[in-house]
Amino acid sequence: MKGLITIRIAIDGPAGAGKSTIAKMIAEKLNILYIDTGAMYRAITYLALQNDIACTDEKALSKLAQESEIMLIRSCEGKQLVVCNDVDITEEIRDPEISNNVSLVARHEGVRKELVKKQQNLARQHDVIMDGRDIGTVVLPDAECKIYLTASLEERASRRYKEIRTKGYRESYEDIKKDLEERDFLDKNRDVAPLRPALDAVVLDTTNLSQEQVVSAILKIYQQKKRGI
Numbered sequence: 001m002k003g004l005i006t007i008r009i010a011i012d013g014p015a016g017a018g019k020s021t022i023a024k025m026i027a028e029k030l031n032i033l034y035i036d037t038g039a040m041y042r043a044i045t046y047l048a049l050q051n052d053i054a055c056t057d058e059k060a061l062s063k064l065a066q067e068s069e070i071m072l073i074r075s076c077e078g079k080q081l082v083v084c085n086d087v088d089i090t091e092e093i094r095d096p097e098i099s100n101n102v103s104l105v106a107r108h109e110g111v112r113k114e115l116v117k118k119q120q121n122l123a124r125q126h127d128v129i130m131d132g133r134d135i136g137t138v139v140l141p142d143a144e145c146k147i148y149l150t151a152s153l154e155e156r157a158s159r160r161y162k163e164i165r166t167k168g169y170r171e172s173y174e175d176i177k178k179d180l181e182e183r184d185f186l187d188k189n190r191d192v193a194p195l196r197p198a199l200d201a202v203v204l205d206t207t208n209l210s211q212e213q214v215v216s217a218i219l220k221i222y223q224q225k226k227r228g229i
């Protein structure tokens with residue numbers, strides 16, 4: 001729950017820039033809640049595919065987002081679980097089929113309105129680090145610390161490739177690269193809440209940085225912002 005001093009750290013950036021890994025590490029260091037907003041869009045995409053709802057059907061998708069209970073829970077082993085309507089879908093939402101459709105679902109204003117409401121409610125109740133595409137611009141425009149994480153397309157594809165292989169999926173590097181490129185394009189060019197750095201965000205290119213270097217750079221920025229430097 002919230003302490004006396006509110007902490008809101010917003011991490012935005014394209015797919016595969018390392019947002020979730022870095023945000024989890026910072027959440028642990030600062031003992032605050034990590035909220036993976038991409039997992040919420042993935043959960044709605046998963047439900048839509050399960051229920052034969054087309055990714056173009058904004059009305060049905062918005063209703064799904066409104067009526068679904070999405071919980072982001074930390075397991076006893078420290079794993080982040082995604083539980084939707086009481087079903088654990090942590091692994092299912094990482095399936096390439098979800099990755100290939102999620103940007104089509106996330107482009108709808110009605111879906112975003114519902115999920116942003118849920119995200120803002122969580123930030124009212126907890127100190128948070130939240131990652132996504134519109135956190136610094138729309139969800140938490142007053143966040144004390146805003147970071148825009150990026151990396152070259154090749155580096156991001158190579159990171160995703162390694163991650164996906166350890167999970168047993170057999171997508172090729174080229175397919176992953178193409179998927180990231182398409183998603184970046186859709187996320188940056190949609191009408192509602194497109195992916196872009198907030199005017200007051202610090203842009204960090206992580207192409208040649210280790211995870212530890214990125215974490216310490218963000219913690220430094222956070223301390224400076226807190227002291228009003």
Ligand code: DC
Pocket residue numbers: 015016037038039041042102103106107131132133134135183187
């Ligand atoms: O972070 P991710 O790759 O799991 O996100 C999946 C998709 O969800 C991404 O392609 C765009 C969308 N998304 C969004 O539009 N807004 C957010 N705040 C988070 C994710």
